[in-house]
Amino acid sequence: MPLFYYFCDMGFITQEVALTDVRFFSPIGYYEEERLLGNEFFVDFCVAFPYEDGDAEVLTHTLNYEELYNILRDVMKKDRKLLESAAKEILDISRSRYGFANKITISIRKTTPPFGRDHIHSRVSITYTAEAIGF
Numbered sequence: 001m002p003l004f005y006y007f008c009d010m011g012f013i014t015q016e017v018a019l020t021d022v023r024f025f026s027p028i029g030y031y032e033e034e035r036l037l038g039n040e041f042f043v044d045f046c047v048a049f050p051y052e053d054g055d056a057e058v059l060t061h062t063l064n065y066e067e068l069y070n071i072l073r074d075v076m077k078k079d080r081k082l083l084e085s086a087a088k089e090i091l092d093i094s095r096s097r098y099g100f101a102n103k104i105t106i107s108i109r110k111t112t113p114p115f116g117r118d119h120i121h122s123r124v125s126i127t128y129t130a131e132a133i134g135f
Contacts, residue, residue: 016046018065019043024043028082030082042108047063049100075093094128
């Protein structure tokens with residue numbers, strides 16, 4: 001994807017492609033029992049990049065959200081203790097694949113942290129923002 005900004009009335013247009021509330025049952029948790037039993041997680045994943053003025057029906061002018069899902073699937077299936085490490089791995093892969101992205105945000109929500117209470121969710125978020133390009 002070429003890196004240029006589509007200017008519009010003294011500004012530029014940014015496009016976002018996102019997946020929200022993607023559900024996984026994963027072996028992630030600080031306590032061994034959590035990793036053995038697994039936990040339910042919901043992931044939000046958003047990649048923003050310069051809008052390319054062209055045919056909106058051409059996949060090369062955007063991101064394929066199936067690829068975004070595959071990144072999430074591959075990361076979330078791994079046994080790990082902390083959500084932070086999963087979020088960072090998603091970010092690292094995304095930055096490597098989508099160098100043209102000017103913002104990437106990942107949020108992972110755990111639906112049943114081991115607090116002994118219903119309706120409590122924990123969440124870890126990480127955001128990458130590219131340095132502004134001077135014009």
